[in-house]
Structure formats: C-alpha cells, structure tokens
Amino acid sequence: MEPSLFTYIWRHSKADQIWTLIVVLVAMPLVFYAYELPKKIVNGPIAGGEGLDLPGAQKDFLKFEFSVPEWISETGTFTLYGGIPLDRFSYLYALCAAFLLLVCINGLFKYYINTYKGRVGERMLRRLRYSLLDRILRFPQSQFRRIQASQMATMIKDEVEPLGAFIGDAFVTPVFQGGLALVAMAFILAQNVILGCVALGVVLAQAVIIPRLRRRLLDLSRRRQLESRALAGRVGELVDGIQEIHVNDASNYERAEMASRLSRIFFIRYELFQRKFFIKFLNNFLAQFTPFLFYLVGGLAVIQGEMDLGSLVAVIAAYKDLPSPIRELINWDQSRLDVQIKYSQVIEQFESDNMIPPEMQEPVTETVPPLAGNVSASNLGVTDDTGATLLQRTTFNVPIEGQTAVVGLVNSGAESTSEVLAKLLLPTNGGIEIGGKDVKDMSESTLGRRLGYVGPDPYLTLASIRDNLLYGLRHVPLRDPEGETRTALELSESKRSANTLLDIDAEWVDYEAAGVSGREELDERIVEVLKTVDLAEDIFELGLRGSIDPASDPELAEQVLTARRELRGRLETLPLSELVEPFDPTKYNHHATLAENLLFGTAVGDEFAPEILASNAYFLEVLHATGLDKELFEMGREIARTVIELFSGLPEDHPFFEQLSFMDAEEMPEYEAVIARTAGLDVEKMKADDLTMLLKLPFAYIEPRHRLGLMTDDLEARLLEARTKFSADLPEDLADAIEFYEPEVYNAASSLQDNVLLGRVAYGIADAHSQVHAAIQAVLSELKLRDAVFEVGLNFSVGSGGKRLTSLQRQKLSLARALLKRPDLLIVNRAFASLNANNQDQMVARVLEAVKPADGKGGSGMFWVLQNPSSATHFDYALVFEDGTVAEKGKPNELNKSGSKLAEMIEQS
C-alpha cells in the first residue's frame, strides 16, 4: 500500500480532486459578489447615495463595465452591457432580488461541493477499508498468532474513519485557501512594501514556530492511537476470557489494569489538549500582533509623513482578509498530520512479508479438475517461530484415493503433517506434493474445493446450521439471482471504490460439487451426510424445540395443527390418555400450575412472566373482579402454614428443601411473619407486598404434584370463569404479551413440539416424557412432517462462533460440511476428542463407509489423524509418527504385531 496518505489519495481520486477545485474556483466570484451586494443596497437605494436621492434619478441595473487603458477606449471604460435604467424603488427591488438569487446560487454551490467532497471521502474510505479487509484475508497464517481481532476491528472501523472527512479537503483547501492568502499578501505588499514585509515576517514566524511545537503533538497523537487500540484489544480479551476471569477471581486485577490504561489515555489526551490550545492561543496572538505592528510602525510612518494615511488604511483593510485563510490552512495542516499518522499507523499493521498473492484467491468459475496421483512428502520439516521442531525429515507416499490412518502421540508430527497438507502451515524444508504438484503452489480454489479439512477446534459463523453446511460449497456466484439485486449506481460505486463486484445475493451454492442436481437433491444429501456424522437426530430435536412464524409459513403451521389433531385422537385411548392432559379452554388442566390455568397461554416478553405474575396489575384486577383473590389468599396462607409446619426446624441445607418448589429455605421466616400479620385481615386492607408473597404460593400449585388436597370442583369452575374473563377483558396494549392456547390455532410463541402437544405431560407417571416424545415422533413420521421439522432444525442459528451448539456438535457439523463438498482428499485432524473411544471408532467406520466410491460416484481419500490408534485397523494404510517423523508405515493389519510401535500405541490407548 502507498506509504504516504497523499500519494494514496492522489492516485485514487485525482480526477475528483481537480474537479472539486474547478467548481470551487468557479463559485468564488459569486461568493465575493454576494459580499459586495449588501453594501451596494445600503449605500445605493437605501441611503440614497450615488445620486439616487435626487427626484427622478435612475440607475443602470446589471451594467457591466471594465476599466481599460485609454488606447482601447477614450472614456477609459469598456461597456459590455449598458444595463436597464431603474428608478430608486425598482432599483432596490432589483438589487434585493439579485441578492436572494445569489444566496440561492451560492447555497447550491456549497451544497454541491460539500456533497461531492463527502462522496469522494466516503469512496476513498470504502476503498481503504476494503483493501484492509482484503489484506486480512491474505495474511499468512503466522500473522494471526500475534494480532488481536478487536484491534483489527477498531482499526478498520474507527481509526480510518477521520480520513473520510479529510480526503475531500486534502487538495482543495491548501490550494484554495493558500491562493487567497497569497492574494491578500500580494495586495498588502503592493500597498506598502515595508508593512507587507512585516506581515510576511509574522506569517513566516508562524510557519517556523508552530511545526516545532507540533512535534510533541504528533508523538502524543501517535501514542493516543496506539493506547486506544490496545484498549480495544484488551476489551476483546476481557470478553473472550471472561470465564478465566471469574474462575481466577481476577476481576479486580482486570479493573486495575483497565484503570491504568484509561489513566494513560487520559493524560495523553490532556496533554494533547493543553498543547493544542496553546498553539491556538499563539496563532491568535500572532494574528493580532500584525495589526499591532501596523498601527505602531504605520502610524509612526504616517506621522512622520513617510506614508500617506490612505495607504495605511488600505493595508489594514487588506490584512482583514489574511488571518482567515491562514487559520484555515493551519487547521487543515493540523488534521493532515492527524490523519497521516492514523493512516501510517494503520497500514503498518496491515503489512506482511508473506502476504498470500491475490492470484491464489482468484475467483474461479470453471470446475476445478480433481486432484489425482499420490500424496507424497519428501524430507518435510517444519520449525515453528520459537525454533521448536514440529516435523523433520518426513517422507511418505500414499495414493490420494486411499484411506490413510495417521497415528501418533500429541505433537508427534502427525497434526503438523495434516496442516501442511491443508496449507495451513508452511514447511521450512521440503514439501508435500499432490500428483506431483507442491501443495504450497496450489491456489485456494484448488485446495478449498478439492480438499476437505476438519480441525480439532472448528469455527462456525453466526448463521443457520444450513448456511454453515453450505459454506464449503460457496466459492463464486454461479447463477444470477432472481431479479435485480443491485442498482446500476450501487455497481458503479463498487467499481469506483475497487470493491469486488461479486454479488452476495446471487446463487453461490455449487450443486455439482455436492454431486446433486438442485436444491431438493441437496436437501436429501444433507440428511445423508448428517446421518453419517450422527447429527441428524440432534438437528431434528432442535427443530422440535424450534419455533416458526405461522404468518410466513402458513402451510407448515397448518400441518402442525393436523399433527396436533392426530395426537389428540390418540390421546383418547390408553396408555396415552393418562400421559397427557391437553389444553382445553373449557377444562381445568390438573398438570399445569394454577397460574398457568388462569393465563392459559404462552407469555411473550416479561409482562406475564411467571415470577412476577403475582404483582401484575391487570392479573390482580381480574382476580379481584372474580372474588378469587380472597380464596387464593386463603389458599396461600394454607400452603404457607403447611410448608412451615412441615419444614420448621430443618436446617437450611437439608436435602428436603430441594424438593420444595414454593419458597426458598431463607424465605420461611418471612412467610411466618406474613402469616402472623395477615391473620383475619381483609384482602383489601393488606399490604401489596404481603399479598404478592401469599399469591405466589397457590400460583405455583399443582395438585397431583403437591398433593395437599386444596383443589375442589367449585374452585376449578371459578378459576375457569376467571380464565375467560382474563382473555375477554385483556387490554389492547397487553394483547401482544400473551399467545393464548387455542386448540385450533397455531401458537407462535411456543415450539413446534409444544404446538403438537398443546397440553401437559402428566405428573407421577413413570417414563411419561419419553413415551409422549415417542408418540409425537410417531405422529410426525406418519404425517411425513419429519422433513419439515428437520428443515426448522437446519434453520437454527448456531450463535456466535457456534456457541449455541456443543463442541461435539460443532465438530460433527464441520465434518458434515467437509463431506458435503465431496473432496478428493478429506483431512481430519484430531477431531472428536470429546467422543469416547468406542464412539470415535464407530464414527471412523461410518465415515470411511460413506466416502467409499459407490454407484459410479467417486469417493474421497482419507488422511485421518486419529485420536484413538486402535481405529487404524479400519484403514488401508497407516503412518505412525514419533518425534516429528514417520516411524512406521504400512498396512495396519500387518503393522499391528507385537513389538511394533502401532501395537504399542493401541495397547496403551
């Protein structure tokens, strides 16, 4: 990248800079005229100057006259246009109209220039950010060991931001303001050479002193930038390492560390301001110092008769125009230095010696030919940046389509070999060739499409499971999107900022690479691959627990309702009838809490959240209106009394308290006090807090679970009335806070599973949950809804870095992604560490079976760095690593004899 900001700006925005300058120069005379006009209006028609106070006097409006030498015209003037003679009033109108017109024109010019400059700045900013991002994509792997993601983010986002504002002015300001200053200076010099020299002297003094004062300023602003960036880096670390902070009680250490950083930044900024304002003060002083000299030196000269008064006045008048351009220049210079430092500090971080050349990442639209031949390493050696030897003198030769097991202890060289093969690690000696071509010379389009790599700690992007699976099939846009996704303007702006023109909204998925003809076959293939890695069931479960928007997918919502009806049909007969009590608006649900029975819906948001329901105003109002508050208050007292009676005298850590769902052990004394306080009291006279506390108890009550015998048919009937009233009178502003259970309506706030069930699984029946789950599964299968549920599971968002999935699920997903692109060679590097040996072995066997060539489709070769050496027997060939080199190679069954290293490793595992 260009080392100097100005070179960068000039190279990429020459034409724009010149055009801005031209427009500014064209606009200038109009600006001056707009300043002149008010004087003319006041002096002319208003004050009656220029002879306009005489009755019947007229003035020529729009008269254009130039002074010319007498040899051209005898009158000494050349009249371009004689003008329109107007009387005093008309002249006033005309001048005022002209003034208004000029104001508009000048305003429009200003608007145009500012927009233009702004756009140029934004374009350049976009170009700069894009090229910085591009550089991150081309950094060598080793670079990532020393950079912090949050520092990179703050550089690209914040540090380059002020450049945008500056770039538009980069050339216009110095040229234009410098020009004005020069004109003013020349004018002063023309009026009086001595005074001119005085003014020039002061300006030159400014030009010498100020840059000296600024040196410290530059240093400070560089330090400020580095400190702020380091702060951003630390904030990122704080977030990433939050677990360690908690488990080590390091939060106060972190606080102190942050405070010391903030303190450093504070003092840097404080000094910066002090110096900045001192320079400002000096500038202002020098600007005023010149007139002081004029008055003194000029005054003396006038008194002594060496200079006439008129010249002095003219010089002082001319000087008026000088400070403002000078100040503009100084300000410009200040921001120039600022952004130049920012620019160089940023691009320094984005320089690297071993940047991946752009041609390695060329977007290739054609099909990349498959890799064939042998994978052969010769004299391969890798030394890391600390000088430790990871791999030495490693030589082997295996067919790419073969199934190779790589066995070795941790850091025996097995992992490094697989990383070199995937070009994630560059060899220090020798190399690995595939089909006679060195891996390190292969482009990413070859490696990324023909090889698959699954590492020990795969990264998933914040997107759906489906998007993560298809990530390995999206290399270039293959088919045009439906309709126009970008306007011509968007495209041309992309071009102007040198951004890529590849369309993110186009169809990127490479069906051919996945061996399918289209979307439908791809879906089948996805299921197949997920079954291979044993993830299909998990995704189905995610789908069951997921929710859909019935408005955007009415068809599925309707099918779920069909499943609900089907399940209800089955619930009528044993054994299911016992296991589930469906939500029926006309019946009390005995296996739901009393509060749930009143609400009879899923709370959306916090308004009707169970924990705070007892203090919800509308809810209490309904209870009061139905008179239930008295009854429930008594019930609350009864529960509290029973609990206190049962649990009194037990220590707080007694295991029995774990079974107490109504209150915590430490709340018991409080409840005792409430009971004492509320004895014989009327509900209306009670303190709100006491009522809330007591109401909480019956709200959580479930008869079959708590078995206190508190529910009666009469109470149930009255609760049903309250339920009806609650939904009928629900105020409009609360309408979105709850989705009622309605047997014939899809409940958007609940999961698919709860929608199919729409009821409660009964308490106290052994195995009820799994039986109901099985029944739901059976209904979904019979109605052929499994695919739809699966689809909902595929749309599950994996969270930042895939953190909503378990680490095992992430690894499985990563393997599924690699399998989906059908690589010529699939490299697996110590994945599935969290699986036990037996499950690992099953996984290996399943994957090997799945990648075998079948029905005319080519399979994938394997290069699997095994976690569990005994799985090696599934493979055709084994490489046994020890001390950074291959210690044994051959067919696993032949190698696995007593005395061999492989046998020893299997023995020990």
Next chain:
Amino acid sequence: MAGLQDEVDVLRRISLFANIEPARLKLLAFTSDRVTFSAGQELFHEGDAGDAAYVIIDGAVDVLKDTDDGEQLLVTLKKNAFVGDIAILCDVPRTATVRAVERIETLKIRKEHFLRLLIEFPEMAVEVTRVLAQRLQKTTDDLTACREELSHTQGG
C-alpha cells in the same frame, strides 16, 4: 388422587418407618414423588445405578433376578412393601429387577433423603439394621437349605 395423609398412613405401616414421628413422615411424603407404573413397566433393572427406593402404595411387583437360564422370579411383593433399599444403602448397582405386575402406585424416595433420615433418626437406622439382619438370616437359611439339597443330589 390420594393425598399426603394416605401416603403417611402407608409409610407408617412399613416397619422401617414405624417409629418415626408422623410429622416427619408427612415431610418425607411431601418431598417424595408419587409415581405410577403400568403393568409390565420396570421400576428399575438389575445392574442399573440406584438413585431411589420405592414404597408400594397399591398393587404388586415381581422381584426378578437375571440368571443363565433367563429371568428367575424371587418374590412377589404387595402393598406396603419397600423395594430398592439395598442399592441406595450400599451404593451398589441394583441387585435385582423390579417389575410391576399390575398398575401400581408408588412413592419414590430419593437416596439422599433416605440417608439423611437414617442420620436424623437412629431408631430408623436400628430398624434398617434389624430388617437387613432378618434378610441375612433368611438368606443364610436358604443357602444352608440349598447346600444340603445340593449335597443330597450329589451324594444320591
């Protein structure tokens, strides 16, 4: 469904809990789950880890042992029986399979609750020891009978 009081009555009829004051039994009942099993369902299977014992409130269960010749019925227990105590007392896997003969009602007593009661009520610990000693006595008798039978068969 029957309430807490019925469960307390059942508990009192079990010799193990006979000496415990009613208030505590009510607490035990309150903190335990009432669980229904249908005919043929297993309460637990031989070899499983044990986390709870069961009081049979209603119905009957078969206690079975896996042998080389298949399952062998050891005994059928009725209402008021207490099963599954060995595994939670000795921290060993289930020593037998218990299966519901018909639809049964049980009270599931968690391991940690049961152990805590033993600590708090020495009478109960004594009772447990007595019951276990009785069982040992019976087992010893059975063993002796078996041995004799075996020696008869071999001798004859």
